[in-house]
Amino acid sequence: MIVLGIESSCDETGVAVVARQSDGLPRLLGDALYSQVKMHEAYGGVVPELASRDHIRRVIPLARQALSQAQFTLSDVDVVAFTRGPGLAGALLVGAGAACAIAAALDKPTIGIHHLEGHLLSPFLSADPPRFPFVALLVSGGHTQLMRVDGVGQYSLLGETIDDAAGEAFDKSAKLLGLGYPGGPALARLATQGDPAAFELPRPLLHQRNADFSFAGLKTAVMTALKRLGDDPTLQQRADLAASTQAAIVEVLVTKAVRAVKAAGLTRLVVAGGVGANSELRRQLNAAAQKRAWQVHYPELALCTDNGAMIAMAAAMRLDAGLAAPQPDYGFDVKPRWPLSEALRAET
Template sequence: MFGWVDMARLVLALETSCDETSAAVLRDGTDILSNIISSQIDVHKKFGGVVPEVASRKHLEMINGVVQEALDQAGVDFSMLSAVAVTYGPGLVGALLVGVAAAKAIAFALDIPLLGVNHLEGHLYANFLVEPELDFPLLCLVVSGGHTDLVVMSGHGSYRVVGRTRDDAAGEAFDKVARTLELGYPGGPLIDKLAPEGNETAVPLPRAYLEEGSLDFSFSGLKSAVINYRHRSRLRGEAVNRADLAASFQRAVVDVLVDKTVKAAGRFGAGTVLLAGGVAANRCLRETLAGECNNRGIRLVTPPPVLCTDNAAMIACAAYYKFLRGDFAPLTLNAVPGLKLGEERY
């Protein structure tokens, strides 16, 4: 139908799940020819978080220009594409729809395959852009503003979620604590920047390990503990050292993430751990996890920070393996804001 077997394997991917408008062109799955990211951080900063309607409108404004820039930087045109891929969930429904509509239009106009990609799957595949040859099974820690999951990856497209957050995701807790500390938005990078100036043992904060043997996470109590500490200090007229509190909070998050990740790797026989998601850019998390993995003889793969946050290159990489399987989406593809990892809802 498409005649894609004889074509060069060039995949154009679009990512519009939240507040980054991104387009990328990859050759043969891992060769990044372009990866254009237009961030909306400055737009949403004054609101203290992402406003869905505003995000959707910005995607509409930016999508055509970002796609063209990705093609120009890659040195290709539409006629050379083998397939077009797009994030169709999870995410903000209005934002997702912009990317889905654009990708469907391109696929229809060019008569090339359409590939629907789960956003979380894309984060996992950011690691394959760093290390294309990885031995399964893999244990993946996906940690972002909306998700904190431990995933066993037994093969391309085969996932089993073995641990997840029961309340706030780690990235969400970072943002809320940063707001409490009046640091601004987005909170994760700001806490990461401030924490090295503080003493991470200065403020005793809880670690929620949950019931024995559980690989789930819970950060709501920790977030509340930080808020209550600051509130009590104000009532007593005591000054709060924001660097100490930020460092203590960050250490409490990282301790639990790292402990459960290395335990899960041992439990499921994974010799390699992958780190994925926006919080994967956190220096304390990367350094602590690297140390623990090294102590246990576990290989750790971490993408560079630009591939940790939302970007279309990771979507193109995940899509490439779908392309090889002929796992194409129909032109009736719709946005699925609550899409689960490993689920296909075409």
């Protein structure tokens, strides 16, 4: 089975090819990605209309590139998968339309995949894939969630953000500090020059025993700290505030993740999503796992952000598990707001 996966939910256009190998397991054979970061940088964030137009320009050339890398042609494809949601409506429509057009031309079925499930299963693309069951820390853009994962499609929500997600806390704090887009990586780079103990910033919900998150108060605290520094803070002051902000976010994520793994009675943690690329988060999670003789798994760094590989892999894994039936017709819709729990109820 050969799956062509298309991701276009926000500001990356990704197309990938996943195929079942001789050992029966799906493997990534071709992957092509185009990031719109430079285009949106001038606006300080993603402009939905520009994103959609750029997806239109990129998706077919990227599909050719991914197939060429995998040494397949379009006629070899068995299933075309696409991100159905959540995401920007116009951007999702581009990927869905392209996928259904390709599938119709080939007389092959399509599968709409939940974007967050793609992230959740993306560590299975790594050289050291996890085994079920595990606890997953999903930190992707506007989402921060802890889930127990017992198998493909077997997800139990343990806790989630009640306001700003960790990625939003990074990005909004970076904007306050006058850093460029994308803000999270820029803040992390500046933090390497700063003192993480220089500012006392809140750790929202840290001492509550639940697995929920809240980062809106942290953003407000960063704004207050900047006002106290005056109109022209020095580079060192900004670096110290960046380091202190990162330290607060990472401490909350690590503490909550460790508690969730212990409460679940498991010894395996999976981290997925764009924030999972943060080096300080990885360092502290690795240290916590080593101390407790646990295992912690991440996607490859190149696959932490949105990509077609995670969509193709999620489709292949759902098909193998018998949890998704390819659609033979080519009418489609997208779901910009689509809770993962609702997607699972609809599919299983």
